Amino acid sequence: MPPGIFILLLFALAAKLFRIDKKLSLIVLVGTMIFYLLSTSLVAEKLMGWLEKIYVPPAQVETSGADVIVLLGGGAIRQVPDVDGVGALCASPANRLLTAVRLQKILNVPILVSGGQTYSDSGAEAEISARILKSLGVPDDKIITETKSVNTTQNAVYSVKILHEKNFTKPVLVTSAFHMRRAMLNFKLRQFEPIAYPTDFTVAHNPTFHYTKLRPRAEALLLNVTVMQEILRTWVTEIFKV
Numbered sequence: 001m002p003p004g005i006f007i008l009l010l011f012a013l014a015a016k017l018f019r020i021d022k023k024l025s026l027i028v029l030v031g032t033m034i035f036y037l038l039s040t041s042l043v044a045e046k047l048m049g050w051l052e053k054i055y056v057p058p059a060q061v062e063t064s065g066a067d068v069i070v071l072l073g074g075g076a077i078r079q080v081p082d083v084d085g086v087g088a089l090c091a092s093p094a095n096r097l098l099t100a101v102r103l104q105k106i107l108n109v110p111i112l113v114s115g116g117q118t119y120s121d122s123g124a125e126a127e128i129s130a131r132i133l134k135s136l137g138v139p140d141d142k143i144i145t146e147t148k149s150v151n152t153t154q155n156a157v158y159s160v161k162i163l164h165e166k167n168f169t170k171p172v173l174v175t176s177a178f179h180m181r182r183a184m185l186n187f188k189l190r191q192f193e194p195i196a197y198p199t200d201f202t203v204a205h206n207p208t209f210h211y212t213k214l215r216p217r218a219e220a221l222l223l224n225v226t227v228m229q230e231i232l233r234t235w236v237t238e239i240f241k242v
Contacts, residue, residue, distance in 0.1 A: 003216050003217075003221055004039075006035075007039065007216055010035065011029075011032055013028055014028040038224045039216035040216060040217070040220055041212075041213040041219075042209070044219075044221075044223040044227075045203045045207040045223075046207075047224055047227045048178060048203045048223050048224075051177070051230060052177035052198065052201055052205070053205060054180065055177070055181065057197050057198060058197070061106065061172065061195070061197065064172070065170050066195055067109055067168050067169060068110050068168040068170075068172070069103055069107065069112065069171065069172045070173050071114065071175075072155050072173070072175040072179070073113070073115020073116075073125040073126065073129065074089075074090060074092040074115075074125075074175070074176065074179070075089070075090035075092065075125070076115070076117075076122055076124070076125040076128045077090065078123035084132075084135045087123040087124075087127075088123070088128065089123075092176050093115070093125065093129070095200035096174050096199055096200055097129055097132060097133070099199035100133075101133065103172060103197065110144055111142060111143055111144070112144040112145075112159060112162060112163070112168075113125075113126045113133070114146040114159045115129065115149060115155070116146075116148050116149050116150050117147075117150075118151075124147060126146055127145065130143050130145050144166070146158045146159055146162055152183055153186055153237070155186070156190050156192075160187065170194075171195065172194060172197050173194035173196055173197060174199060175200075176198070177200060177202070178200075179230065180196055180198040181234060182230060182234045184196055185234060186237060189237070189241055202223065
């Protein structure tokens with residue numbers, strides 16, 4: 001199964017090229033090895049674990065003085081059936097929402113849901129999240145929606161505007177652990193430094209070695225692509241301040 005079949009074909013190509021052009025064969029071989037390593041859980045767990053450990057949840061969030069929870073979106077699906085209506089959240093934002101609800105029960109503060117409709121066939125995320133929050137027992141007066149943003153930069157821009165309007169000064173920022181570094185950077189660029197509360201962890205922080213983690217897997221490749229995307233997007237944010 002992919003990506004294993006492609007790695008085998010590339011190794012075969014490198015072997016075939018060895019008789020024709022040794023330098024080209026070496027280039028193909030090195031590229032194939034990099035592709036193979038990025039397709040293993042061993043490498044994926046190391047890289048994703050490093051990214052997810054940059055921020056850790058505060059030990060005593062109830063004594064932090066937080067006055068609002070900012071929940072960042074991450075994708076929604078429209079026109080699909082759900083328990084209490086139509087439209088559902090994707091896996092990562094659903095995990096984020098669950099953490100936000102649990103924090104709201106502890107802190108008894110409002111939840112500001114940030115997330116609009118990214119594509120014509122995706123869901124209006126903040127609206128879907130608000131419906132789910134209500135079904136989970138969060139009162140209407142504890143839910144604030146921000147429906148314009150379609151990326152992390154806009155999450156910060158529009159959320160900070162609402163925070164100023166409502167005189168909130170100490171938000172708890174909830175998003176996926178791999179996304180927290182870039183999310184915090186965007187808020188800091190708007191002169192706001194929330195309390196980071198990462199969630200939706202994808203790998204163990206102290207992974208153990210097993211030989212099966214050397215097997216190429218599409219899921220591992222996807223994790224490494226996510227890490228590389230986050231690093232690149234963070235660099236762009238740091239350089240261009242956007």
